[in-house]
Amino acid sequence: MSEATAVLAGTKLVESVEYFAVAHTADIPPGWVLKVQVGNREVALANCDGTFSALDNFCTHAGGPLGNSRLSDGCQLECSWHGAHFDARSGAVVSGPARKPLRKYTVKVLDGTVYVALVSKGPLDD
């Protein structure tokens, strides 16, 4: 756990955000997705070309699991139940039958450890 400090427009703001250490970077090679537990949530932690992202582990179509898999077609999460594809960087739907994006969470990498905070980000926040 750690506390984040944000500096916006010259004003120092202190956020109280709880980060959970969930994995070592070496545990998730590029192209892989690991299911991790963050507090009371299951999260799919993806490594897309060296950039880590954390998304809900359950497909928005009918709840199929997304973690413990490989990325396909570049950086896409594929649901094994009915084949929906999501962009692993944003959570946006690439192809159905899912229609709603995956919830995305805040990720930090520090000294080889991946931390996730249960702070939601929308698909267009990055």
Ligand code: FES
């Ligand atoms: S549950 Fe994922 S595509 Fe249907």
